[in-house]
Amino acid sequence: MVICSCNSLTHKDVESAVAHGATRPSEIYAAKRCKAQCGNCVPGVVCMLKEMRMRQLQAAEALAHAACLPAAAQGGALSA
Structure with a gap:
């Protein structure tokens, strides 16, 4: 879209x-x-910029949160 x-x-x-x-x-x-x-x-450029930056921040937060979870919570197996 232009x-x-x-x-x-x-x-x-x-x-x-x-x-x-x-x-x-x-x-x-x-x-x-x-x-x-x-x-x-x-205004359209600013709106798109805000939306994309928000998505980037949310993705980064999700990755950071996933990195803090124990392996079992992430679907990994625990070794005995």
Whole structure:
């Protein structure tokens, strides 16, 4: 889906930038080597950025939580 028609910025571009560490809208535009022109896309970019960062944080928390569980709780067998 096209997020910014001025720069042909798509949701895949935003996803890629966030996956590569973008945490601010300006970093998303920089990854595409562009900048906001008319500004109509900025709210959508910010919304997508927040959603993706939230998913990243939730995934990291789930991994950290799983690492703290005993092997039996993770489905592993205990050795005798």
